Each structure stands twice: as structure tokens, then as C-alpha cells.
Amino acid sequence: MPDGNAPATTSPRRSIVVQEFTNSVLDPNQPMLGPVQDGGTIIANTAPGCWGPMITPRLRGGHEVTRPVFVEGAEIGDGVAIRIRDITVTSSATASGHDSSPEGFCLGDPYVAARCPECDTVWPETHIEGSGGKSVRCDACGNPVTPFEIVHGYTVAFDDTRNVGLTLPRKAADAIAERAEHYAALPDGSRQHSILHYAPSDMPGTLVRMRPFMGQLGSCPSMPMPDSHNAGDFGAFLVGAPHDYAITPEELAEHKTDGHMDIDAVRAGAILIAPVKVRGAGIYMGDMHAAQGDGEIAGHTMDVSGSVTLQVEVVKDYPLDGPVLFPLEEDLPPLARPFSAAELAKGQRLAERWSTGKIAPLAPISVIGTAANLNDAIENGLARAARLLDMTVAEVRNRATVNGAIEIGRAPGVIQVTFLVPLDRLDAVKLGDYAREQYGL
Numbered sequence: 001m002p003d004g005n006a007p008a009t010t011s012p013r014r015s016i017v018v019q020e021f022t023n024s025v026l027d028p029n030q031p032m033l034g035p036v037q038d039g040g041t042i043i044a045n046t047a048p049g050c051w052g053p054m055i056t057p058r059l060r061g062g063h064e065v066t067r068p069v070f071v072e073g074a075e076i077g078d079g080v081a082i083r084i085r086d087i088t089v090t091s092s093a094t095a096s097g098h099d100s101s102p103e104g105f106c107l108g109d110p111y112v113a114a115r116c117p118e119c120d121t122v123w124p125e126t127h128i129e130g131s132g133g134k135s136v137r138c139d140a141c142g143n144p145v146t147p148f149e150i151v152h153g154y155t156v157a158f159d160d161t162r163n164v165g166l167t168l169p170r171k172a173a174d175a176i177a178e179r180a181e182h183y184a185a186l187p188d189g190s191r192q193h194s195i196l197h198y199a200p201s202d203m204p205g206t207l208v209r210m211r212p213f214m215g216q217l218g219s220c221p222s223m224p225m226p227d228s229h230n231a232g233d234f235g236a237f238l239v240g241a242p243h244d245y246a247i248t249p250e251e252l253a254e255h256k257t258d259g260h261m262d263i264d265a266v267r268a269g270a271i272l273i274a275p276v277k278v279r280g281a282g283i284y285m286g287d288m289h290a291a292q293g294d295g296e297i298a299g300h301t302m303d304v305s306g307s308v309t310l311q312v313e314v315v316k317d318y319p320l321d322g323p324v325l326f327p328l329e330e331d332l333p334p335l336a337r338p339f340s341a342a343e344l345a346k347g348q349r350l351a352e353r354w355s356t357g358k359i360a361p362l363a364p365i366s367v368i369g370t371a372a373n374l375n376d377a378i379e380n381g382l383a384r385a386a387r388l389l390d391m392t393v394a395e396v397r398n399r400a401t402v403n404g405a406i407e408i409g410r411a412p413g414v415i416q417v418t419f420l421v422p423l424d425r426l427d428a429v430k431l432g433d434y435a436r437e438q439y440g441l
Contacts, residue, residue, distance in 0.1 A: 005031045012037040012072040018044035021189050024061030027224040028278040034070040042310045045187045048303035049287025051195035054148045055136050057114035057124050062228030064192050068220045068282030071312050078276040079318025083311040087212045087268045089162045091304035093176050093183040095195045097153020098298045110147035112226045113243035118143035131177040131199045153200030167206040173199040185305040211291045213267035218259025219274040220282025231260040232370030233413030258322045258370050262296050263409035265327035271434050273324040295408040320388050325366040326438040333405035336364045336418045338439050362420040363435035371413045381417040389425045
């Protein structure tokens, strides 16, 4: 694995403000920002993911994420604990919907290698003409470039408190399209076309709740990889692909860090542990969602601009190749929540009646699994949990059944194995104190 490309400055800072974005490719060979101190703060203004980058052919991935930040002291084989201090939506409107991919507009993968079928330019520069699904035009020949089309979509405006949103009729969506960048609040460094230019309006008058979280948050993979494909499901599209980012199954397994999770519990107050596969970790973020139901079953949700504040801390000798999450207690499945004092008292009486001895303290943990499909993602999550906690997969299955659940982050293949685990097992891998901090144990 590469050492990671350290930033030019060598004096670690207590805080880093990130205002730069990648071209949608996470590349450990490119210089990182920072370094930020171990225990320091990263602040960023993020750009929308999914639809905006998807209709911007010069971007080489499905998202537009921040440039990775070098964390002082993070070495290959460590982890980085990311405390999500704040997530604030800055967009006042967005648009989304279920998609299709017309033939002829890509080399194998419309997220990664968009092309203009008229002049055969791959990653063409484009501009906006008017509004609607044909508004993105090739600079070279003027042809509409549509690697993605919205099959059924909506434009949604948010209230001033960012608590709820309302989907709009066509006239209102067209008015917003005329000032798309303003309503999207695109950061100055963003290079995407706002999806608000498409002005979809198939579902007007629907009220939605806002519950923002990060669809992308994690560490840099150890080989160049389109940002939206830094996961076991989307990454499978790179295997044997006909474009410049083709990889083998072995390379995908070795180099990805599963930073693209679309797990709605990755929100303010949660603690995420990311694996380190390049020196300095390369912490990045993006693809903020205003809200999303488990599974993101439409393929996309309400992608927004927003401000994010993170605190990062190095975890030495992290024994896993993927992320672990300590969600907010309210985001845990009912069976995975810490026991109350009353429940523990009843349990101890049972233990005394049956001569079981003192009940071992338990703590929640959520281990992320990814693969090309949900069944394989579950197997990946179970295997990771077993390796992390020095258990058999059979024991993890039992504990996740009686003290937890399998949750779907994203179809086709991101899941959480969330369950209560003996606290001493977490202490053995230096994660116990994060559980104590999160759940007041």
C-alpha cells in the first residue's frame, strides 16, 4: 500500500477549514490537505452528491467530495475515530428521483466515464442551456449529454429552520431552476451542474421531514478510486470495467475503505471509526443528505450542500479493514439499546436465582458490511464483527439476533450488523471508551 502523499506544510494545525474538492476521484498519490493534529478539528462546506455530479460529465465519479486531510500520527493499520460534531444543511432546495441510464452516454459506467455520443468525447466539458432533462450540453458540439435521466422525480424546498421540506409543482420548480446555484448553495469550489436545472415535479405537495447525515465519510482508499465507488457494492462496477479505473476483485477488497455508506445514522453526535490504508488516513466527506429511509431504495435521495464539523482522533492498531459506527442511542435498533437500571436489576435477580453470577456489561456497536449484493454484504459484516471481537461468526449471528439487528444502509449492498457486545471485548481492541462516551456506560 502507498504511504500517502503528505501535504507540503509539516506543522500540524489544531483545525483545518476545507474548501477544495476532488474531481470525484480519491487518489492517495495526490497531496492531502493539512496536516491536522491528532485530536484536531476539520470543518468543511460540502457540495451535493449524486444527481449534480451525475449530470456533470467532466466529474469522474458519482459525487463531489472534499480533498482528503492528513491526520498527524495516523499510520497504515491504524484507525481514525471521527466524532461528528455538527451537520447543517445550507441548501434551501434540491431535486432528486429514480433514474435510468440511456444507452450511448458512457463507457461502461455512467457514474465514472460519461461521454458525448455525438462527438465521442469522454468526460466532456459541458454547459447549461435552459432547464429540464436536456439542459446539459456538450461544449464541443452542443449535443445534450444525459448519462442519467430522471424517471420519476421531485424538486423540494426547505423551510427556513431546515426541519421540513415540501415537494413543488412544475411552475415553482422552473422558478427555482432559473437560480439553481443560489438555491443549491453550491460551494465556491464546486464544479457540478446543480440538479435543480432539471426541475423535476412528478410528486408535488408532499411534506417530508429533514434528518441530515453524511452519505460519504471516511478515509482515502489506497489506490485511485472514483469516490462513489469506494464501497463493496458500487466498487463491484469497477471490476473489469472498460474505462481507466478498472480494477480486479482482489484490488477492490484490498484498497477500498467503505467511505460511501449512505447509512442514515452517520449524523451529528455519532462516532465513526474509519480504517487507515494510507499514511495520514486522508479523511474526506461529502454527499450530505437532507433525509433518507433505510435502503435508499429509489437509488438517490435529497442531496444538499452543508457545513460539517468533525473531530478526529487516531486509534492505534485498529484490527479491521472497514468502518465501525457508534450511533446515537435513539438510532439503535430496540434490542441493541443499552439496558436500563430497572432491566439490569431484573436481570441480576435472574442471575442470582439461576446461579449465573454477575452479568457482564454490554455495549452497542455497529459493524459495517459491504458487497455486490445484500446477502454478501451481511456475510462481510458478520465476518468483520467476528474478527474485530474475537468471536465465531455463529456467535455474532446469535448476538445480532437476540441483542440487535441487521440494518440496510443502501441497496444493493451496504448493511450494519448492530448488536450488544461484552464491553471487555471492545476494551481489548481499544474501542470500549468510545462506547462508554457515547452511551454513558
